[in-house]
Amino acid sequence: MGQIAIMLKKFKNINHFFHPDNNHISTDFSPFVTTIGGERLQVMQATDNNNSDLLDLEREVYKGEMPWSSFSFKTELQKTKNSLYVVVYQASTLVGFIGARFLTREAHITNIAVSPVFQGRGIGTFLLNLMIQKARDNKCECISLEVRIDNDRAKKLYSDLGFEATFIRKNYYQDDVDAVNMVCWLMPHKLKERS
Numbered sequence: 111m112g113q114i115a116i117m118l119k120k121f122k123n124i125n126h127f128f129h130p131d132n133n134h135i136s137t138d139f140s141p142f143v144t145t146i147g148g149e150r151l152q153v154m155q156a157t158d159n160n161n162s163d164l165l166d167l168e169r170e171v172y173k174g175e176m177p178w179s180s181f182s183f184k185t186e187l188q189k190t191k192n193s194l195y196v197v198v199y200q201a202s203t204l205v206g207f208i209g210a211r212f213l214t215r216e217a218h219i220t221n222i223a224v225s226p227v228f229q230g231r232g233i234g235t236f237l238l239n240l241m242i243q244k245a246r247d248n249k250c251e252c253i254s255l256e257v258r259i260d261n262d263r264a265k266k267l268y269s270d271l272g273f274e275a276t277f278i279r280k281n282y283y284q285d286d287v288d289a290v291n292m293v294c295w296l297m298p299h300k301l302k303e304r305s
Contacts, residue, residue, distance in 0.1 A: 135212050135248055137194040147231030149200055153240075156187055156195035156207060163197070163204040171223045177284060178221065186220065193220070196240060198233060208237040210244065210253070217245035219255035238271055242294065251297050256282060256289040268292050 141154035156164065164183050169175070186209055187195055195209040206224040210217050219241060224234045245253040256279060257264045265275075273292035282289035 135192050135214070137190060137192065137212065137244075139194060139196065144236075146233055146236055147228075149205075149228075149231065151205065151233075152199045154197060154199075156197045156209075158184060158187055160197050160204070160207075161187070164207060167204050167207065167223055167225060170225060175284070194241075194244060195221075196237065198237065200228075206233045206237055208241055210241045212245065212248050212250065215251045217241065217248065217250045217253040219253065222255070234267060235271065238267075242271070242296070246296055252293050252295050254291060254293045256291055258283060259288040259290050265290065265292075268294075 139155040141152065143150065143152055145151070161180055161183050165178075165180055168178060186193060189211070192213065193209065193211045195207060197204055198206040204225070205228040206222075208222040209220045211220055219238075222234065222237060224237070242253055254276075255268065255273070257268060259278065269292075271294065273294040276291045276293050279289040279291060281287075
């Protein structure tokens with residue numbers, strides 16, 4: 111019996127070596143209330159209960175288009191070990207959301223949207239800073255995202271927060287528009303140190 115326990119303990123240690131992504135990733139999130147641009151907002155982790163609101167907001171932001179389906183959101187919301195989706199409500203109205211995936215050394219923002227009625231009030235900046243801080247808390251070296259090459263307003267926001275364009279993803283979006291991959295370095299990086 112003792113030898114089996116020792117073997118299992120060794121296997122667990124080896125498993126952590128080969129799968130380090132699960133060693134320290136935390137997606138814990140406590141809901142809170144904040145004020146942004148004079149609006150009292152509720153900030154909480156998204157669940158399946160938010161799925162229809164997420165789809166409605168996406169439809170509003172993308173003028174009737176649906177880049178993500180109900181299944182896409184549902185699938186992402188179930189990846190709680192290394193993903194976090196945060197929603198922002200004003201009373202019962204969803205005004206913004208952000209999602210990110212966390213790995214050992216990097217985080218990636220998978221989706222972000224703010225209602226057109228609430229854009230320009232600092233909610234997008236707030237959401238991005240929330241995920242940047244979560245990436246820092248998880249000791250990620252960088253956080254990345256994709257943005258439409260023709261979305262100058264979003265590219266400026268990301269640039270103002272320290273994101274740098276790295277490369278182009280050709281025909282990335284459903285309408286064949288290219289995406290710019292942007293990265294924000296959260297700690298010194300070997301490639302950056304050489305330049």
